[in-house]
Amino acid sequence: RSVLAGLALLCFFYISAFCPYFGEDFAYILKSIKCGIRLTKYKKIKPFYSILDCFLDAAKRHPKRIFVHFEGRSYTYGEVDKQSNKVARALQAEARLKEGDTVALFLANEPSFIWTWLGLAKLGCPAALLNFNIRSKSLLHCFSCSESYCLIVELQDAVEEVLPTLRERGISVYLMSDSCSVQGITALSDKISKASDQPLSRDLRANIHIRSTALYIYTSGTTGLPKAAIVTHERVWAASFLQSICGVTAEDIFYINLPLYHSAGFLIGMTGAIERGITIVLKRKFSASQFWDDCKKYDITVMQHIGETLRYLCNTPKKDDEKNHKVRIAIGNGVRTDVWSEFLHRFGDIKVRELYAATEGNIGFINYTSKIGAVGRVNFVHRFFFPYTLIKFDIEKEEPVRDSQGLCIQAAVGETGLLVGRVTKRSPFVGYAGNKEQTEKKRLRDVLKKGDLYFNTGDLLRFDKENFVYFQDRVGDTFRWKGENVATSEVADILTMVHCILEANVYGVKVEGHEGRVGMAALTLEEGQKFDCSATYTQVVNYLPAYARPRFIRIQPCLEMTGTFKMKKVKLVEEGFNPAHIKDPLYFLDPEKKTYVPLTEEIYRAVVSKEVKL
Numbered sequence: 001r002s003v004l005a006g007l008a009l010l011c012f013f014y015i016s017a018f019c020p021y022f023g024e025d026f027a028y029i030l031k032s033i034k035c036g037i038r039l040t041k042y043k044k045i046k047p048f049y050s051i052l053d054c055f056l057d058a059a060k061r062h063p064k065r066i067f068v069h070f071e072g073r074s075y076t077y078g079e080v081d082k083q084s085n086k087v088a089r090a091l092q093a094e095a096r097l098k099e100g101d102t103v104a105l106f107l108a109n110e111p112s113f114i115w116t117w118l119g120l121a122k123l124g125c126p127a128a129l130l131n132f133n134i135r136s137k138s139l140l141h142c143f144s145c146s147e148s149y150c151l152i153v154e155l156q157d158a159v160e161e162v163l164p165t166l167r168e169r170g171i172s173v174y175l176m177s178d179s180c181s182v183q184g185i186t187a188l189s190d191k192i193s194k195a196s197d198q199p200l201s202r203d204l205r206a207n208i209h210i211r212s213t214a215l216y217i218y219t220s221g222t223t224g225l226p227k228a229a230i231v232t233h234e235r236v237w238a239a240s241f242l243q244s245i246c247g248v249t250a251e252d253i254f255y256i257n258l259p260l261y262h263s264a265g266f267l268i269g270m271t272g273a274i275e276r277g278i279t280i281v282l283k284r285k286f287s288a289s290q291f292w293d294d295c296k297k298y299d300i301t302v303m304q305h306i307g308e309t310l311r312y313l314c315n316t317p318k319k320d321d322e323k324n325h326k327v328r329i330a331i332g333n334g335v336r337t338d339v340w341s342e343f344l345h346r347f348g349d350i351k352v353r354e355l356y357a358a359t360e361g362n363i364g365f366i367n368y369t370s371k372i373g374a375v376g377r378v379n380f381v382h383r384f385f386f387p388y389t390l391i392k393f394d395i396e397k398e399e400p401v402r403d404s405q406g407l408c409i410q411a412a413v414g415e416t417g418l419l420v421g422r423v424t425k426r427s428p429f430v431g432y433a434g435n436k437e438q439t440e441k442k443r444l445r446d447v448l449k450k451g452d453l454y455f456n457t458g459d460l461l462r463f464d465k466e467n468f469v470y471f472q473d474r475v476g477d478t479f480r481w482k483g484e485n486v487a488t489s490e491v492a493d494i495l496t497m498v499h500c501i502l503e504a505n506v507y508g509v510k511v512e513g514h515e516g517r518v519g520m521a522a523l524t525l526e527e528g529q530k531f532d533c534s535a536t537y538t539q540v541v542n543y544l545p546a547y548a549r550p551r552f553i554r555i556q557p558c559l560e561m562t563g564t565f566k567m568k569k570v571k572l573v574e575e576g577f578n579p580a581h582i583k584d585p586l587y588f589l590d591p592e593k594k595t596y597v598p599l600t601e602e603i604y605r606a607v608v609s610k611e612v613k614l
Contacts, residue, residue: 021369028368029381035241043210051236051271052121058277068111069281069298080115082197087119089195090188095150095172099124099205104148106130109284112176113260116152124205128216129261133545136161141225145434146216150174156182210234216433217263217359225490228433229360239267240275246331246353248302250277255300257283263359268331269304288312295325305332306483308515310343323348336515337373356471362429362455363388363421365469374468386427390417390461398475408447416472419461420444420454429455479508479517482547486519491550494543495521498536500529505559505567506550509576511614518614520552522572524559531555533596551614552577553587553596579604
């Protein structure tokens with residue numbers, strides 16, 4: 001016994017010295033295996049057990065438990081269940097919906113978003129979650145590529161511009177209102193209030209299975225307009241398990257201040273809460289000034305974040321009782337190392353669970369340790385079930401580096417490389433709805449051997465000697481600002497509609513103290529034209545959401561092209577927006593003056609010193 005005890009003690013000291021993260025790795029692996037076993041079980045149940053069934057079971061177990069807090073009102077699991085029944089019956093009668101019909105939701109962060117989606121799920125209808133900020137061309141595009149049967153909206157004004165086109169296509173538009181006098185829009189709220197709240201037959205969704213489409217969530221990738229990522233029921237379950245893996249329990253209260261049309265808010269936040277059977281606090285939009293008051297008011301224990309969220313909180317005036325709250329876990333992505341450290345210093349011992357994932361991707365990571373700056377860890381179990389690798393990538397050519405045999409070259413430990421995930425039955429890449437070309441562009445062949453197939457994440461990462469994973473940057477024509485992906489070609493299309501602009505090359509530039517990259521555009525002007533500051537401002541404000549509007553403009557005599565007629569961005573990105581170093585005329589979007597103004601060195605210093613908010 002003494003020998004065994006000695007060996008055990010020796011093993012303990014060895015693991016502590018050479019495998020400091022063994023305990024956390026082991027716990028993560030166990031949780032992941034448990035979730036995998038559950039998913040396998042759900043697949044085998046006939047009929048298929050979906051996240052909707054999980055919600056219905058929760059409503060039966062604790063109908064009086066609060067599911068959603070929203071602006072002073074509370075809704076129980078039982079109430080949300082009944083309200084979703086009413087929505088389903090109203091849509092069944094009014095829109096004649098049947099299993100498989102896709103319905104586009106153009107709704108804000110409100111409880112009605114949740115019970116409308118649940119109602120659609122009860123009818124076996126996938127939902128296309130439209131970004132509430134898009135308008136005009138983008139709105140029509142997003143609606144069309146999901147081949148939605150009808151559109152449910154909250155604001156009449158938001159769709160009036162595209163209504164004639166929708167009417168021509170025979171598309172029904174339903175407004176969350178008791179009445180509407182506009183031709184082509186049908187009021188829905190009055191029908192919902194009169195509908196029965198009795199449960200619906202499960203036969204209405206009898207053919208739904210694990211690989212059926214549950215949602216379309218829009219993502220901006222390397223092309224211009226948003227792409228509709230196909231989210232299967234299997235993917236919904238996988239995302240919902242993240243809360244469990246992060247340590248969220250049935251007693252927690254979860255704060256959602258991210259948009260429900262995003263994967264983070266909808267999948268990780270809302271469906272994750274359903275999987276745990278917990279209460280959520282829903283916010284229309286993030287507010288740094290109200291954040292901690294909300295946390296104290298509702299006893300919030302788990303929060304979501306993007307990099308900007310934590311920075312905004314760190315930028316609020318300091319108070320004496322900043323650690324007087326119950327928040328213990330923060331789940332999200334994109335936080336800078338310095339902001340992460342400052343957040344913990346100011347607001348206490350909160351377990352920041354930083355993750356890396358893509359809505360349409362087949363590989364993701366989560367940092368389940370306290371290592372600041374990392375987005376995850378490499379471990380053999382994860383890599384066995386979801387094979388991935390980092391490959392060398394040529395930033396200038398924007399393509400993988402290949403050897404003499406035409407195969408990709410794996411990046412070394414400590415070297416930045418392009419993350420690719422092998423496409424298998426267990427880790428599929430379903431692609432984008434109505435966009436075979438862009439689906440194919442994300443497929444990478446002949447990576448490690450001839451004939452293999454990988455998903456190209458379009459992201460550069462790095463693995464260190466301790467097996468931690470670090471996000472480095474995005475590649476291609478997309479940059480990230482304010483927690484949103486900005487597609488440069490979409491912004492360029494909007495800019496070139498201005499009468500004075502001939503060409504536009506849009507890119508993102510780093511601004512010290514800010515997460516991501518802020519939008520900038522290099523422009524050439526029509527012959528004989530001067531830059532029209534006012535018209536350009538009006539154009540971007542009318543047609544682009546705030547996060548996509550170029551804050552800086554650079555006027556050039558001509559745009560530099562590659563040999564294959566692609567606009568060069570690398571040099572422009574490196575040069576930035578400092579008027580002391582750039583001879584070309586520069587302009588700054590001034591929201592107070594509601595126009596673009598010449599970018600002076602004084603404005604530049606104000607931006608860099610954060611006197612001017614971006």
